[in-house]
Amino acid sequence: xxxxxxxxxxxxxxxxxxxxxxxxxxxxxxxxxxxxxxxxxxxxxxxxxxxxxxxxxxxxxxxxxxxxxxxxxxxxxxxxxxxxxxxxxxxxxxxxxxxxxxxxxxxxxxxxxxxxxxxxxxxxxxxxxx
Amino acid sequence: xxxxxxxxxxxxxxxxxxxxxxxxxxxxxxxxxxxxxxxxxxxxxxxxxxxxxxxxxxxxxxxxxxxxxxxxxxxxxxxxxxxxxxxxxxxxxxxxxxxxxxxxxxxxxxxxxxxxxxxxxxxxxxxxxxxxxxxxxxxxxxxxxxxxxxxxxxxxxxxx
Numbered sequence: 115x116x117x118x119x120x121x122x123x124x125x126x127x128x129x130x131x132x133x134x135x136x137x138x139x140x141x142x143x144x145x146x147x148x149x150x151x152x153x154x155x156x157x158x159x160x161x162x163x164x165x166x167x168x169x170x171x172x173x174x175x176x177x178x179x180x181x182x183x184x185x186x187x188x189x190x191x192x193x194x195x196x197x198x199x200x201x202x203x204x205x206x207x208x209x210x211x212x213x214x215x216x217x218x219x220x221x222x223x224x225x226x227x228x229x230x231x232x233x234x235x236x237x238x239x240x241x242x243x244x
Numbered sequence: 245x246x247x248x249x250x251x252x253x254x255x256x257x258x259x260x261x262x263x264x265x266x267x268x269x270x271x272x273x274x275x276x277x278x279x280x281x282x283x284x285x286x287x288x289x290x291x292x293x294x295x296x297x298x299x300x301x302x303x304x305x306x307x308x309x310x311x312x313x314x315x316x317x318x319x320x321x322x323x324x325x326x327x328x329x330x331x332x333x334x335x336x337x338x339x340x341x342x343x344x345x346x347x348x349x350x351x352x353x354x355x356x357x358x359x360x361x362x363x364x365x366x367x368x369x370x371x372x373x374x375x376x377x378x379x380x381x382x383x384x385x386x387x388x389x390x391x392x393x394x395x396x397x398x399x400x401x402x403x404x
Contacts (some may be wrong), residue, residue, distance in 0.1 A: 130335035132282070140278035140307040143314050145339075167341030172279045172305045179304065188304060189358060192345035217318065 118138045122181045122221065124208035127173045129165055131178050131231055151192035166180045170199065170207075170225045178221065178238055181207040186242040189218055193236025204228045209238075217241065247358045247376040255346070256387075260329075263314035263362075269354040272302045275309050302352040307395040308388050314360045332367065334378055334403055341398035342379060348385075349393030351369050356390040357389045365398060378403040 125149045129137075131149075145162045154160050171193055176186055200204060202244050209223035218239040224235035260291035269289070276286035284291040285301050292300045322328045328341050352358060366381035380401050386394040 127280075127290075133278075136278035140275045143312050144316055144321045144327070146325040150325075153324070162322070168305070168308050168344070169279070171308070171344060175304045176279070188348060190345070190347040194343035195341055228246045232398065 116211060116219060118213050120210050122177060122209040122211075122223070124206050125173070125177045125180060128203075129169065129205075131163065131202070133163070134163060134165065134169070134201060137166055137172075137229075141166075143186045144207075145166045159198065160198065164204060165199040165201065165203065167195045167204070167234070170195070170205065172222045173205060173207045173236065174224060174238070175238060176207075177209070178223065178240065182240060184243070186219075186240050189239040191236060191238040193223070193234050195234050197233045198232050199225070199227065199233040202234075205233065212237070220242065245337070247334060248367060249333070252334055252362075252367070255332045256367050260362045262319065263310075263318070263360040264390045265310045265313060265358045265360065267306075267310075267352055267354055267356045267358060269300050269303065271309075272300050272306065272354055273301060273370055274350075275306050276303050279303060279305070285293075285364070289354070297351065297353050299354040300328055306352055307346070307397065308385075310358050310386060311360055311362070311384050311397070311399075314362065329399070330380075330382065331377075331403075332364075332380060336378060336403035338374075338404050340402045340404070342402045344397065344399050346395055348395050350388065352388070356394075358394055359387050359389075361385045361387075366400075372404060385401065 135149050152228050173234045184233050205225050209221050213220040223236050226232045285295050289299050315330045319329040362384045365383040369376050369378045384397045384401050388394050
């Protein structure tokens with residue numbers, strides 16, 4: 115279950131406009147591309163409101179924590195964004211164990227759209243609870 | 245012609261003011277709700293205590309909300325809403341999130357005060373398909389009122 119190559123079950127996220135706004139509000143993130151559609155489409159040339167990069171980071175963390183199910187905790191995570199994710203996109207988060215030799219287990223994690231476009235890729239280290 | 249000017253270099257070397265964030269149960273519940281967390285350890289102090297915490301515990305990524313407050317409470321935002329205090333003086337108009345790297349320390353619980361220290365760790369430019377891209381890396385350290393490490397983060401924002 116935790117050896118190299120084993121998969122982290124995929125979780126699906128489909129944030130609504132209200133979800134995007136709640137994340138902006140709770141984080142005090144004022145960037146208009148997450149709640150002001152006319153600004154987003156005209157000024158930044160995007161087709162829709164953007165799903166926050168950090169919200170995708172939260173989804174990755176939640177996906178790992180659901181897999182850990184209390185057996186350990188995340189020591190570190192790093193990720194970068196490859197493609198924008200828009201309101202209306204269904205995001206799938208998952209990953210796999212890449213190294214289980216050390217006290218910190220290393221994971222590869224990703225967020226992708228249903229059409230397979232990877233929007234965020236990263237790695238994480240988890241430490242088992244002793 | 246380089247996009248990063250001497251003015252921007254001077255900006256990057258400045259000291260940012262320290263920022264203290266006293267964390268309440270409402271802050272934690274709001275962030276947990278906004279990210280769809282259902283675990284009662286984020287909402288119910290009794291459940292959190294049974295789980296071994298002193299009070300309700302913040303979701304893992306809560307330091308992100310702390311650093312955004314640090315960036316936007318001290319100064320008016322830019323016209324696009326992005327935090328002006330974090331943005332170097334550059335002739336760019338658009339910002340995108342780049343790479344993030346976070347290491348976690350002890351959990352944050354309600355009643356903690358989290359101190360944020362931030363600095364510009366790196367700034368460089370690359371030629372992109374549609375012009376210059378400027379990469380600005382900020383480094384954040386989060387510690388609690390006992391001086392314990394809560395989190396460390398390096399975050400790169402891309403300007404074009």
